[in-house]
Amino acid sequence: MSTPLKTDWKKICLVSDIPVLGSRCVARPEGMDVAVFRNAQDEVFALLDRCPHKGGPLSQGIVFGTSVACPLHNWTIGMADGCAKAPDEGCTPKFAVKVEDGVVHLDATELATHALDLTAPVAGPQRKTPAEA
Numbered sequence: 184m185s186t187p188l189k190t191d192w193k194k195i196c197l198v199s200d201i202p203v204l205g206s207r208c209v210a211r212p213e214g215m216d217v218a219v220f221r222n223a224q225d226e227v228f229a230l231l232d233r234c235p236h237k238g239g240p241l242s243q244g245i246v247f248g249t250s251v252a253c254p255l256h257n258w259t260i261g262m263a264d265g266c267a268k269a270p271d272e273g274c275t276p277k278f279a280v281k282v283e284d285g286v287v288h289l290d291a292t293e294l295a296t297h298a299l300d301l302t303a304p305v306a307g308p309q310r311k312t313p314a315e316a
């Protein structure tokens with residue numbers, strides 16, 4: 184029988200450092216920021232700061248219940264699973280959170296390795312490839 188891997192929890196901030204019904208962003212050496220949300224019940228959730236629709240910054244959305252409304256097109260994203268509520272589809276990567284004695288922790292290994300391939304959307308007109316020009 185194998186022993187479960189030990190999680191390397193990294194202290195991030197106090198729950199009270201996160202505004203109620205708001206969020207804070209955690210920068211990573213690589214990859215996009217992680218948005219850490221706090222709801223009215225002081226539950227804490229962590230998602231990649233990237234809407235599954237067109238990459239909007241979920242950290243700037245409106246938190247209600249266990250969801251956040253994206254500031255760009257108002258999709259509702261479940262903070263527990265990162266998934267859009269029907270009829271919308273798609274999920275943004277979620278991150279494990281541990282709250283202990285009012286301190287928020289994220290998994291250091293996940294922070295360093297999870298969802299590094301997703302990038303922020305680029306604003307402006309779409310560029311043509313040389314073949315299209």
Ligand code: FES
Pocket residue numbers: 234235236237238239253254255256257258
């Ligand atoms: S980018 Fe979030 S709803 Fe469109």
